[in-house]
Amino acid sequence: MLRQLKAHAAVGAIVAAFVGMFAVAPPAAAGVSTTGPSPDPxxxxxxxxxxxxxxxxxxxxxxxxxxxxxxxxINGNIRYLYGGQNTNGWGDVDGVHVGPGRTMRVYIDSRLWGGRGDGYYTWLEGWHKIETDEIVYIMNPNG
Known part of the structure; x- marks a missing residue:
């Protein structure tokens, strides 16, 4: 009986983790002035x-x-990506920062569920979320 309870608890935890991966995030705050994805803390x-x-x-x-x-x-686990490098092998990257007074031209490739359209975006200063199924190509650091 104890073995069955442990097995059911393990299956329940796996199902809860799987369902949690597909949770929908709340919409971005109104008034954010970016083109493309909006930073949303x-x-x-x-x-x-x-x-x-x-x-x-x-x-x-x-x-x-x-x-x-x-x-x-966001500030708890920042890494620096130098020109010409990529994050392959780092694990799941969740966001990119655009410095004060700067813009960044990026191309986004959504590989699986396509939360936003593939294409070019201009990001203004602040943090920008990257989804697990996205590859972001930083083309130009200043627009």
Whole structure:
């Protein structure tokens, strides 16, 4: 009997984790002035990669950019991505920072569920969320 209870608890935890990965985030706050994805600090992290698919960033610009590995604690796990590098092998990257007074031209490729359309976006200063199924190509660090 105890073995069956433990097995049911384990299955329940797996199901809850799987369902949580597909939770819908609240809409971005009104009045955010960006083109493309809006920074939204209210988004809850979904727990990292799904299988081998992780948020990924390629930095084709000459500048160093900051990325966060934890959208729920943006400043808690920042890494620096130098020009010509990518985040392959780092785990799930959750966001990219655009510095004060700067803009960033990016191309986004949504590989699975396509939360936003593939294409070019101009990001204004602030943090920008990257979904687990997205590859972000930083084309130009200043628009």
């Amino acid at each position: 209210a988004v809850t992290p979904l727990g990292g990669c799904i299988g081998t698919m992780c948020g990924l960033v390629y930095n084709y610009s000459p500048d160093t950019v900051s990325v966060t590995m934890d959208w729920g604690n």
